[in-house]
Amino acid sequence: MTGNGEKKKAAPNDRSFTKGLSPLQLIEIDACTQCGECLKYCPVQDVTGNPLISPPEKIRVFREFIKATDGLKARLLGPQLIDRKLLEDFTKAVYECTTCGACGQHCTVGIFTQRLWPMLRKEMVRRGLGPIGPQVNLPKVIGETGNPYNRLAAERFAPWFPEHVKVVDRADIGYYAGCTGAYEATPMVRGDVLVLGAIGEPFTMLPAEDEVCCGFPLFITGQHDMLEDLVSRLVAAYQAKAVKTLLCSCPCCVNIMSRDWPLFYKKELPFKIRHITQFVAASMKSGKLAIKRELRERLIYHDPCYLSRGVGIMEEPRAVLRGIPGAELLEFDRNRLESRCCGAGGAARKIFSENAIEMGRHTIAEAVEKKADKLVLSCPACYAKVNEAMVGYDKQIEIVDIMELLAKMIEAVDSGTP
């Protein structure tokens, strides 16, 4: 485990564990009944089986931390010393979580865990215990390159951007590709742009060097210092391009943009945030985009956690898939708000890669079991990790991003392919 030496550490006289949490979150910590029902839905539990890193245990241990610094004994005799190993184990547990929020969705009292876990991570960062592994380099890397993958801005769009799609300088519609899509799931963002091109409404994009990280990797790892700056830069840049609606396909990006950008920007955003499937579903409904080619296949759609539980986008992707003539849409046993994490969330997919691979294989296995022809994803992190999970796995299925699939249907017609 690597402590984050560069971050602001809690001052010696500021030992309280409650400073970074809202009153409601502290009440939520008190409200956990420790019933353990959430463990049935936790994807990390599915693959590790370790209740010591489960939601109620994390809450129980955090209560002990609060008690040690704010309890009666602490108030009478001063803050109690907390065992370093307990702190480190807790930090590891809170970072091993994929922050999918399934525990909160099924919580018997309704704790908003998809938000609580990142805030506990922020508290551990404040104390110099988090983040862990290479996450510690994120602020430096994003500061230098504008993305969390330490890649050049020149490589952001060039390798995948289709030449024939025109991007205008200023338009009502803006498109944000996002770092994971642009560097790690290029068929997905290429699909986005091809579909936008086929719809035909003018859209604009920022130059590669200006389309910096949306801030989600920093937010989710509890490193919030740079967020205000990143958000201000991006909002100002899109405002300068007269954007009224900003489209993006990455669930994590749209989540932070719609939920948290207004907080870091300190006022309402001057444009709407929309997921690309919302725009495409509306275009299909209005007739601006017609899929003529048939696809006689069984498609199974996986709801990304930050798209379904995060911002409530569940029906539009399905509307898009149902709009493909001949396609049959299947559902996972757990779908929409109840969907099971594919393992790629919470910035844990590279640090706890084995967990993520196994979770991804659960998704693949169910899709194969349901005899789907294609596993349709709608998240670049899911796309990258589930593809990785299929390498060397005995169950195989074609994995495709929703816009990648749609683009193929359009391209086939445009190029005359039957």
Add this chain to the structure above:
Amino acid sequence: MTMILIAIAYLAYAAFWVRLSLHAVVWLRAARQQAAGPAAAPGKPLHAFAMTLIDLLLFRRLFASNKPLWLGSWAFHTAFFIVILRHLRYFLEPVPDFIVQVQPFGVFAGYLMAFSLAYVIFLRAVTKTKYVSYQNYLILGLVFLISATGLLMRNYFPPDLVDVKSFVMGLVAMRPAPLPAGFFFSLHFFFVLLLVPFLPFHLFTAPFVAFEARKREFRLDKVMHDR
């Protein structure tokens, strides 16, 4: 014995309030920042409030997650509430009419409370649950003992109810009266005193969290939709 139990009673009472106050201080001193961006107008707070009442009264979330556990848990909490109502006759003078009316139900609730609790503990023991909260078991065990001693008094070792009322009213008025005769009353009372400082905090906080959860559910559709 009387003085010891009375001293423990006031200590337990004080411990409860100290504990509650310390938690309240933590809540109040927390950051004033908004940690979760709703990005949508609250909307329908009355609807959310009404749905929260249903959630709380019917334990809807537990029902959705685990129906056998819901059955025991809901029966236990409902019975516990009725038993508390029944016991209010010892704290109030004159006894309000609705407390008088609830007495027969209170007797039934006493049995239901014990059986539902035994069912929940049994269910937890036989079901392959991944997470075990020993503190929960401790509290459940304590409530079961309170319940069992209550039923023993009801059926086999009835104390003098006039003495009981006089003792309880004396405690409330800070003018302690003699402890009623009977071992089981002392035991029953002692277990209650043990429970008071350790009452689970979700009893007080879960309603707020459930209300927030309902509001969040109603807002979810507005985060990225024009509605």
